[in-house]
Amino acid sequence: MDKTRRGDTNSLNGRVILVTGGAKGIGAGCARLFAEEGWNVVVFDIDDDAGQELVSGLDSKHPGKCSFLHCDIGDFEQLQVVFTKMMGDFGRLDCLINNAVQFPPRKTIDNYSPQEISKSININLCSCILLCKLALPHLRNVQGNIVNMSSIVAMSGQDRNSVYSAAKGGISAFTKSLAIDEAPHGVRVNAVLPGNIITGPRLEFEAKLDDPEGYHDFIETWQWLGRSGSVEDVAKACYFLASENASFITGVELLLTGGIELGQGPKTDVLRHY
Numbered sequence: 174m175d176k177t178r179r180g181d182t183n184s185l186n187g188r189v190i191l192v193t194g195g196a197k198g199i200g201a202g203c204a205r206l207f208a209e210e211g212w213n214v215v216v217f218d219i220d221d222d223a224g225q226e227l228v229s230g231l232d233s234k235h236p237g238k239c240s241f242l243h244c245d246i247g248d249f250e251q252l253q254v255v256f257t258k259m260m261g262d263f264g265r266l267d268c269l270i271n272n273a274v275q276f277p278p279r280k281t282i283d284n285y286s287p288q289e290i291s292k293s294i295n296i297n298l299c300s301c302i303l304l305c306k307l308a309l310p311h312l313r314n315v316q317g318n319i320v321n322m323s324s325i326v327a328m329s330g331q332d333r334n335s336v337y338s339a340a341k342g343g344i345s346a347f348t349k350s351l352a353i354d355e356a357p358h359g360v361r362v363n364a365v366l367p368g369n370i371i372t373g374p375r376l377e378f379e380a381k382l383d384d385p386e387g388y389h390d391f392i393e394t395w396q397w398l399g400r401s402g403s404v405e406d407v408a409k410a411c412y413f414l415a416s417e418n419a420s421f422i423t424g425v426e427l428l429l430t431g432g433i434e435l436g437q438g439p440k441t442d443v444l445r446h447y
Contacts, residue, residue: 189263190415193217193246193304194273196224198372199322202404203270203411204228208235210412215259217244217273238263246273246300247292256307266311268415271301271344272322276374279333290336297340302347309360316359320411321348325368325430345426352424361423363414368430369401396431 190207194200195216201223208214208231216239218224224241231239240262244255260266275296277289301321312319326334327341345364352362369375369392379385393400410429413419428434 187213187265188267189213189215189265190268190270191215191217191259191266191308192270192272193244193300195270196220196227196241198374199367199370199404199407200270200272201227202408203272204239205231206405206408206412207268207415208237208239211235211237212268213237213263214239215263216241217246217255219243219245246304247275247296249300249303252300252303253307256304260311265315266308267315267317268320269304269308269312269317270320270322270411270415271304273300274322277334277337281333282335285336293336294340294343297337298343298347301344305347305351305362309355309358312360313355313358318361318363318415319348319351320414321362321364323348323364323366323426325366325428325434327366327426329434348426349424356423361414361419363419363423364426365407365410365414366426366428366430367402367407368428368433369395370407370429371401371403396433397435398431400431402429402431 188211190212192200192204192207192214195204195214196218197220200216200218204214204216204227214228214231214237216224216228218241221241221243224243228239228241240259242255242259244252246252273296275293277285277293305319308319311317321344323344324338324341326338327345330338345366348362348364355362379389382388407429410427414422414427
């Protein structure tokens, strides 16, 4: 018999989490941590090789069931089909982490085609909204929760990245409104806003530069805490928001930035004075 109580995130027997964009990077970090803590983990991604490798490793090390399902979340018809299959396989959903992302090319708005704009908004915002719509009937049954992955650019903006910033700003606004609507159902909805996080794409970008080490060291000076964040930092924040320890938290934007938004410019020169 399933002894998991409604709303009790400390009773992990049978608890299920869905992580979109979960095959690599931040999503994979979340999948690993939740699996380590005894959750059943479902990963949606378009990278079949990385997704299968991840869940195979998790299945061999942790007691919970881990499953990978190929899903292009930008294809809404496919998303509905795959989500229905997941619910048929697991029968319940306790937490949704909307992490899947598409990074558009960095350029000014004049240089974006209508197709590029539509694709970015579709994947980075609309798919998050639709997946919440699909998940909520099931989350209400268990008083579960949603963690939406926004970004510090939702607050600060970023040069040559207006479309992506707009999508992430939309996620932050959507999170707050949805938290209000779902509070009567006992479903909590929160957002995490990462800043500079060391992920595979960032390391690949740095490797192509003439001075990758110099660039890396320069980026580290942007945070008051003197370093970029790790995938594990983000995963721990998501796990906290999904846990009973955050049972009185909903509609928040949790900044995970090392203080990059405080003050202006590199922090190294200021820190030398302390």
